[in-house]
Amino acid sequence: MRWTNIDREEKHGLPEPDRLLLWKDLLLELRRRESLLAMFFFGALLLFIFHFALDVRPEKAADMAPGLLWLAVVFCGTLGLMQLFQAERENRCLEALLLSPIDRAVIFVSKVFFNLILMVMLEIVIFPLFWVLFNLTAWDRLPMIFLYGLLGTVGFCVVGTLFSALTLGARGREILLPLLLLPMLIPVVLATIRGIEIVLQAGDFSEALPWLHLLIGFDVIFSTAGILVFEWIVEP
Amino acid sequence: MQLEVRGLSKSYGFAWALRDIDLELHGGDSVALLGPNGAGKTTLLKALAGLLRPTSGEIRFNGTSLRQGSARLRSTIGLLSPNDHLYEKLTAEENLRLFFALYSRKEKNGDIRGALDAAGLADWSGEYVAALSSGMKCRLSIAKWLLLEPKLLLVDEPYGVLDGGGVDLLEDQLKNVCRSGGIVVMATHDVTRAAAFCSRAVILRRGKLVFDEAKRRPWESFYSAVDEYRPRGEAWPS
Numbered sequence: 001m002r003w004t005n006i007d008r009e010e011k012h013g014l015p016e017p018d019r020l021l022l023w024k025d026l027l028l029e030l031r032r033r034e035s036l037l038a039m040f041f042f043g044a045l046l047l048f049i050f051h052f053a054l055d056v057r058p059e060k061a062a063d064m065a066p067g068l069l070w071l072a073v074v075f076c077g078t079l080g081l082m083q084l085f086q087a088e089r090e091n092r093c094l095e096a097l098l099l100s101p102i103d104r105a106v107i108f109v110s111k112v113f114f115n116l117i118l119m120v121m122l123e124i125v126i127f128p129l130f131w132v133l134f135n136l137t138a139w140d141r142l143p144m145i146f147l148y149g150l151l152g153t154v155g156f157c158v159v160g161t162l163f164s165a166l167t168l169g170a171r172g173r174e175i176l177l178p179l180l181l182l183p184m185l186i187p188v189v190l191a192t193i194r195g196i197e198i199v200l201q202a203g204d205f206s207e208a209l210p211w212l213h214l215l216i217g218f219d220v221i222f223s224t225a226g227i228l229v230f231e232w233i234v235e236p
Numbered sequence: 237m238q239l240e241v242r243g244l245s246k247s248y249g250f251a252w253a254l255r256d257i258d259l260e261l262h263g264g265d266s267v268a269l270l271g272p273n274g275a276g277k278t279t280l281l282k283a284l285a286g287l288l289r290p291t292s293g294e295i296r297f298n299g300t301s302l303r304q305g306s307a308r309l310r311s312t313i314g315l316l317s318p319n320d321h322l323y324e325k326l327t328a329e330e331n332l333r334l335f336f337a338l339y340s341r342k343e344k345n346g347d348i349r350g351a352l353d354a355a356g357l358a359d360w361s362g363e364y365v366a367a368l369s370s371g372m373k374c375r376l377s378i379a380k381w382l383l384l385e386p387k388l389l390l391v392d393e394p395y396g397v398l399d400g401g402g403v404d405l406l407e408d409q410l411k412n413v414c415r416s417g418g419i420v421v422m423a424t425h426d427v428t429r430a431a432a433f434c435s436r437a438v439i440l441r442r443g444k445l446v447f448d449e450a451k452r453r454p455w456e457s458f459y460s461a462v463d464e465y466r467p468r469g470e471a472w473p474s
Binding site for chain 1: 285315320325330337
């Protein structure tokens with residue numbers, strides 16, 4: 001993965017700023033390997049601990065598994081959020097981005113997409129592991145489970161990016177970020193867990209629909225709010 | 237080109253970093269921004285760059301408020317801060333390419349290679365910024381603003397890390413900005429170089445503007461105003 005790839009891709013003009021920033025973040029992550037490796041390792045570790053410590057029986061798996069899976073996703077994701085603006089903290093690069101003529105919401109959008117890519121990669125690894133460890137067999141309901149998982153992940157990334165930016169200059173950021181973030185995530189975590197649980201248990205999608213609506217509403221509201229307030233959050 | 241600062245104040249909690257600053261700068265001005273540590277020089281530069289929201293007052297650039305025309309105006313403002321604003325794990329060339337594209341500039345005739353060459357970094361273009369020395373990072377910042385051609389170039393304490401060739405490169409670039417009708421504001425503690433280079437000097441003390449004069453010869457008022465900031469025993473150039 002090289003910088004010139006993004007230049008070559010845009011044969012008819014300049015790369016859009018959001019794509020350019022996303023490419024930059026992916027390139028930096030590939031070179032630093034700080035977030036993703038830590039997230040993979042921590043996620044797999046948590047699932048193994050849950051599996052061996054809780055001894056979940058097959059008949060109880062559908063009740064407990066969604067909660068345990070999302071606990072792992074949220075903890076690993078929070079670990080990733082600590083590093084999300086790390087490249088911008090070094091050498092005060094965020095200032096350089098704020099000084100440039102791009103719309104400041106573009107910085108937020110590109111970071112959300114970058115965070116989303118990291119989270120999806122994490123889930124691609126830990127989801128099959130979780131499926132195997134907890135002996136889940138509801139193969140026919142996988143698309144619905146993926147839908148709830150994706151909407152929950154989008155909500156996590158949007159709110160997480162916003163709070164990661166909010167705590168950028170704060171002392172004790174590592175403590176402050178989870179303390180502020182986790183209460184805000186309660187609706188999205190609850191809706192995802194309950195939605196997946198209902199789908200796993202009964203496969204009756206109509207019962208799970210209100211949680212789907214809640215997730216969509218949460219994602220739309222916080223995405224819009226993030227785009228609108230990001231400039232105010234990052235400006236000292 | 238005109239930069240107007242009216243009643244600019246900035247506070248952090250109960251501490252005032254800037255208090256009631258009034259300034260009017262015109263195209264071609266090269267301004268030395270002086271003062272002891274904590275005087276508010278960097279805060280003023282950041283406010284002029286649009287990186288700080290003033291507590292009160294206004295900054296107008298060619299009659300347009302920095303707040304209202306911010307995105308368009310930002311493309312004409314540069315902040316050269318040695319060692320800062322460069323991604324450590326991108327190469328020197330990649331950093332220039334990133335910012336060149338963010339400023340919506342399309343490369344022609346090997347601009348980027350040319351800027352690296354002019355900054356004496358042609359052989360280090362493929363090195364990560366993390367592997368460059370402080371002086372080379374500063375040269376890379378100079379190359380960046382050489383490419384982006386700002387109309388208002390704000391420079392924060394550049395002399396500390398540059399060697400002789402680097403100082404020449406910097407001052408050539410600053411002169412080019414002024415010659416093309418732009419404005420340069422340079423915060424520095426190197427009073428001797430500042431006196432030689434600038435066309436005007438502004439001194440801050442505890443956030444207040446205490447001296448603002450155009451250069452003249454002899455400039456006794458300037459020498460007496462800055463005498464307290466100079467190291468003991470340092471003589472003025474004859």
